[in-house]
Amino acid sequence: LALVGPDTEADAEGLCGVRRGDDGELTQTSARSGGPDPTYLAVHPSLDVLYAATRPGERAEIVSFAVDHEAGSLSRLDAVDTGGGETPCYCSVDATGQVLLVAHYTGGAVSATPLDADGSFGDTTLTEHEGSGADPERQESAHPHSIVPGPDNEYVYVPDLGADQVVVYDLDPAEATLARAGTIPLQAGAGPRHLDFTPDGGRAVLINELDATVTLFAREADGNLRELDSADTLA
Secondary structure, eight states, X not given: OEEEOOOOOTTOOOEEEXXXXXXXXXXXXXXXXXXXXXXXXXXXXXXXXXXXXXXXXTSOEEEEEEEETTTTEEEEEEEEEOOSOSOEEEEEEOTTSOEEEEEETTTTEEEEEEBOTTSOBOOOEEEEOOOOOSOTTTOSSOOBOOOEEOTTSSEEEEEETTTTEEEEEEEETTTTEEEEEEEEEOOTTOOEEEEEXXXXXXXXXXXXXXXXXXXXXXXXXXXXXXXXXXXXXXX
16 A cells, blocks of 8 residues: 655645555555645554645644555544644654654754654654755755654754755654754755665665755764765766
8 A cells, every 4th residue: 555645735635545456557545635735744653644744824734644554545633733834845753653753844944743652743842953055046044855763763864955964863752852963064055855774774865956966875873974975866
């Protein structure tokens, strides 16, 4: 079962399940309203719960849904305003299932929301980002564009498109808090957007939106990322 988040109006039935059959054919299993623009989705690591980052006007709202795997359907559970402005562009859940993490592009902030044992929301803590970059139109201020727990769930990594850096946080899952641990600077005008780790956790790959490059890092024991190489993504 795959879950698809669309760019739709609030009442449009665009949030849907899709299943692949034995012959490889894709079949839509369900469709429902996910709220306005539920364009980034995250699943709970141990519960049948989906979280969708939506954009209801000037709020940053994450909506939770129960997932029925057999039917391939979604049922709305709850919603939380995570602060940070009107554009939550990325959400993730830590490996323990205790913390929902959200990057707010327009608001220039990241948030941590505790999750109860059933996946429901607690009270959000917001952390502001500062900085700017070389591009006067896209980098006039900080723009966190994703927020990714590291392989050991000890650190959280936030590529900031507006400030040309990856911010590293210490994560305390039990308290659902983030404490700034360091910053990895990038070349001027890079515009870092999304980051992921190799299966062994030893390296990280970062895609930079504005200069169309990919950067490869080694992950150090203290959570720092050491640049190994970079490459253009265009011919």
